[in-house]
Amino acid sequence: MKELRLMKGNEAISEAAIRAGCDGYFGYPITPQSEIMEYLMLEKPEERTGMIVLQAESELASINMVYGGAACGKRVMTSSSSPGISLMQEGISYMAGAELPSLVVNVVRGGPGLGTIQPSQSDYFQATKGGGHGDYHIITLAPSSVQEMADFVGLAFDLAFKYRNPAMILSDGAIGQMMEKVEFDEHRPRFTNEEIRKNTPWATTGKTPDRERNIITSLDLDPARQELHNIKLQAKYRKIEQNEVRFEKIVCDDAEYVFVAYGTSARICQKAIQLAREKGIKVGLFRPITLYPFPKNEINELSKKVKGMLSVEMSAGQMIEDVLLAAERNIKIEHFGKMGGIIPSPAEVVEALEQKIIGG
Amino acid sequence: MTEEIIIAGFGGQGVLSMGKILAYSGIMQDQEVSWMPSYGPEMRGGTANVTVILSDDKVSSPILTEFDSAVVLNQQSMDKFESAVKSGGYLLYDPNGISQPSERKDINIYKVEGAKIASAMGNAKIFNMVVLGAYLKMKPLVKLDNVIKGLKKSLPGRYHNLIPLNEKAIIKGMDNLIEVQKL
Numbered sequence: 001m002k003e004l005r006l007m008k009g010n011e012a013i014s015e016a017a018i019r020a021g022c023d024g025y026f027g028y029p030i031t032p033q034s035e036i037m038e039y040l041m042l043e044k045p046e047e048r049t050g051m052i053v054l055q056a057e058s059e060l061a062s063i064n065m066v067y068g069g070a071a072c073g074k075r076v077m078t079s080s081s082s083p084g085i086s087l088m089q090e091g092i093s094y095m096a097g098a099e100l101p102s103l104v105v106n107v108v109r110g111g112p113g114l115g116t117i118q119p120s121q122s123d124y125f126q127a128t129k130g131g132g133h134g135d136y137h138i139i140t141l142a143p144s145s146v147q148e149m150a151d152f153v154g155l156a157f158d159l160a161f162k163y164r165n166p167a168m169i170l171s172d173g174a175i176g177q178m179m180e181k182v183e184f185d186e187h188r189p190r191f192t193n194e195e196i197r198k199n200t201p202w203a204t205t206g207k208t209p210d211r212e213r214n215i216i217t218s219l220d221l222d223p224a225r226q227e228l229h230n231i232k233l234q235a236k237y238r239k240i241e242q243n244e245v246r247f248e249k250i251v252c253d254d255a256e257y258v259f260v261a262y263g264t265s266a267r268i269c270q271k272a273i274q275l276a277r278e279k280g281i282k283v284g285l286f287r288p289i290t291l292y293p294f295p296k297n298e299i300n301e302l303s304k305k306v307k308g309m310l311s312v313e314m315s316a317g318q319m320i321e322d323v324l325l326a327a328e329r330n331i332k333i334e335h336f337g338k339m340g341g342i343i344p345s346p347a348e349v350v351e352a353l354e355q356k357i358i359g360g
Numbered sequence: 361m362t363e364e365i366i367i368a369g370f371g372g373q374g375v376l377s378m379g380k381i382l383a384y385s386g387i388m389q390d391q392e393v394s395w396m397p398s399y400g401p402e403m404r405g406g407t408a409n410v411t412v413i414l415s416d417d418k419v420s421s422p423i424l425t426e427f428d429s430a431v432v433l434n435q436q437s438m439d440k441f442e443s444a445v446k447s448g449g450y451l452l453y454d455p456n457g458i459s460q461p462s463e464r465k466d467i468n469i470y471k472v473e474g475a476k477i478a479s480a481m482g483n484a485k486i487f488n489m490v491v492l493g494a495y496l497k498m499k500p501l502v503k504l505d506n507v508i509k510g511l512k513k514s515l516p517g518r519y520h521n522l523i524p525l526n527e528k529a530i531i532k533g534m535d536n537l538i539e540v541q542k543l
Contacts, residue, residue: 006384006393006513032399117399178422179380179395181387264423271421345425 003184009149009175010035012182013079013105016153018045021188022103023074024052026065028084031117032173033107036079049190059084063091063104070100071216073196073203075157079105081173082123083114085131092166093132096233097218099202101160103153104138105169107176110341118341119173119264124318127170128292135230137237139167139244140291142262146180148289154188161200163240170291172314174264174343246289247298251277255284257357258302260323261312262288264343269312271346276353283353291319296326303327308357312349313337332357361416363501364424366441368409369433374488377514378431379410381492384510385502386414394422407436414501429499431491433474435459448543452495461540469540470498477532486529493533504530 007015014036017025022045027037037055045051056062062078069076080088085106095102106127110120123131130136139159141152149171156167197205204214220226251273252258259269266287276283286302286309288295299322303309308331311320317335327333336352338344344352365382369375376397386393396411411427413419429450432438434457445451447466455461456475472494478487496502502510507530511523 004387006380006387006395173399174396174423177397177399179383179393180419180422181393268421268423271424274420343423345423346421347425 005182005184006179007146007182008035008177008179009143009146009171010107010177011039012146012150013153013169014039014043015184016150017077018043018049018051019184019187020154020157021049021075021190022051022077022153022157023190024054024065024069024076025078026054026056026062026069026076027078027080028056028059028062030081030084032109032119032176033079033081033105035176036105036107049187051190059087060091063088066102066104067091067095067098067100070095070102071098071204073200073205075103075161075191077103077105079107081107081109082111082120085123085126089126089132092138093130093134093136094218095166096130096132096136096138097134098216099164099233100166100216101157101164102166103156103160103169104166105171108170108172110339116341117173119175119314119343120339120341121172121263121265121314121337122316122318122339123170124291124313124315127168128294128322136233137165137240137292139163139165139240139293140170141167141246142170142289142291143175144263144266144287146175146178146182149175150182150184154185159244163236164202165236165240170263172264173341241293244290245293245295245298247295248287248289249302250285250287252284252286252302254282255306256282257308257310257353258284258286258306259310259312259349259353260286260288260299260319262291262319265312265314265337268344268346268349272349272353275346276350279350281350281353281358288319294322294326296322299323299326300328303331306331308332308334310349310353310357311335312344312352314343315339361414361501362428363414363499364426364428365412365414365431366409366427366429366444367412367431368407368437368441371406371408373408373433374485375408375433376410378488378492379412381507381510381514382412382414382502384514385507386510388506388509388513389502391415391502392417392419394419396422407434407440409437409441429495431495433457433491438462450498452491452498454491465541466543467541468498468543470494471538471540472533472536474533477536478529481529481532483525486526489526489529490533490536493530494537495533496530497534497537
C-alpha cells in the first residue's frame with residue numbers, strides 16, 4: 001500500500017531516506033534545506049529503523065563521516081546547500097577516488113559565495129563536471145517535483161552501490177520548500193551486517209581469515225598504478241553513460257521547438273508550453289533527469305527534428321554547453337535564464353522563445 | 361479546473377497555514393495541489409505569501425506571476441498583488457489594515473472583516489480560518505467537509521480539540537463575505 005502525504009520537498013527526502021534503508025545521515029544546517037535534518041530529528045528514525053542522524057560540527061565533518069560510513073558498506077548520506085556543498089568538495093573527490101557509494105543532496109541557492117537563500121541552478125557545472133579536483137564524475141539526479149525528491153533517494157543509493165560511486169540529488173530551494181502530494185513506498189529494511197559483508201565484499205567490515213585486508217584509500221603514490229586506477233574509473237564512467245541516462249519528453253512529438261530544462265525550470269517550462277501553444281507555437285519540453293550522465297544521444301536525435309532549442313536554466317547558462325555539444329549545430333540553440341535567486345516566469349520564457357529562437 | 365491562488369499578509373497572520381489547509385482540502389477532494397511559500401528575507405519580520413494551486417490535472421509551474429484569485433491581508437500585499445490578479449479574477453481582502461483598496465474595474469472584489477470577527481469570537485488566532493471561510497464562499501473550490509478533513513490532516517493530533525472552533529470560524533467567514541464589486 002502506498003501512503004499519500006502533503007509534504008515539502010526537503011521533508012520528502014528525509015522520509016524517503018528512512019524508507020530506503022538508509023543507515024546514517026550526517027549534516028550541518030543551511031537554508032533552504034534545513035528541514036531535511038529537522039524532519040529526521042523529529043521523526044527519530046533510530047526508533048523506526050535504527051538509522052542514525054547526527055548534526056556534525058561542520059560540513060567538512062559531515063562529508064568525512066559519510067566517507068567513514070560508506071567505507072564500512074553502509075548506506076549513508078548528507079545534505080546541504082551550495083556554499084556547504086563547496087566545503088564538501090574535497091570529501092566528495094576523495095570518495096570518488098576511493099570508489100565509495102554515498103548520497104549527497106544539494107538544495108541549490110544562488111551564488112557565488114554566500115549569495116542568497118533563494119533558489120538557483122548555478123551549481124550545474126560543479127555537480128556534473130566533478131566539483132572537486134581530479135578526473136571524476138558523480139551520478140547526478142535532478143528532481144522536478146516533491147514526488148521525485150522522494151523517489152530519487154532510493155534510486156540514488158541503488159546507483160551509487162551499483163557503481164561504487166557517489167551520487168547527488170541536485171535540487172533547488174523552490175522544490176525543497178514547496179509542498180506537493182507525495183506517495184511513499186513501503187519500508188525497505190536496512191541491510192544487516194551479514195548482508196553488507198555479502199553485498200559489499202570490498203568494505204571494511206572487519207577482516208576474516210578467508211580474505212585479504214580491505215583497504216579504502218584514494219592515495220596511490222605509484223604513478224603507474226594511479227594511472228591504472230584512473231583508467232578503471234574512466235571505464236566505469238563510460239558504463240554509467242551507456243546504462244543510466246534518464247530523461248522525460250513532454251509534447252515533443254509535434255514540436256517545432258523545444259525547451260531543454262531540469263528541476264524547477266522544467267516546471268516553469270510546462271506552464272510556458274501551455275501559454276505558447278495557446279498562441280499556436282508548437283513547443284515541447286526535453287527534461288534531463290540525469291544531468292550526469294547527460295542524455296546526449298537523445299538531444300542529438302531531437303535536434304534533427306526541431307527548428308530550435310532554448311535551454312532554460314536559473315543560471316548564466318551552464319547546461320547549454322552540454323546541449324550545444326550534443327545537438328546538431330545547424331539549428332538555433334540559445335540560453336534563457338535568471339540569476340541570483342530569481343525564478344523566470346512562464347510568460348518570460350515564452351517571450352524568450354519568441355525573441356531568441358523563433359524571431360532570432 | 362485549475363485555480364491559481366496567492367495568499368499574502370504579515371508573518372504571523374496564518375497565511376502559510378491557511379494555504380496549507382486549503383491544499384490539504386484539495387487533496388481530500390482528489391485534486392492535484394501545490395503550495396509554494398515565500399521563504400526569503402521578506403518573511404523574516406515582514407510580509408509572507410504563499411502560492412496555492414488546486415487542479416484536476418497535474419500542476420505545471422508552482423511559481424507564477426498572475427493569479428485567478430488573491431487573498432490580501434495587509435497594504436503591502438495589496439500594493440504587490442492587486443495587479444497580479446488576472447482580468448476577470450477575484451480579490452478578497454480584510455479592510456482592517458488596508459487603507460487603499462483596489463481601484464481595478466476588471467476584477468471581482470470582496471471583503472471580510474476577518475480580524476474583527478475573530479476577536480469578537482474571542483480568539484484572534486482563528487482570523488485565518490474566518491478569511492478561509494469567506495474565500496470559500498467567494499470561490500467554492502472545495503466542500504466544507506473536505507476542509508474539515510484537511511484541517512484534521514494538517515493539524516497535529518494535540519490540536520484536534522480546536523477543530524470545532526475552526527469550523528465555526530470558517531462558517532462565520534462564509535456568512536460574512538461582503539461583495540464590493542461583481543462583474
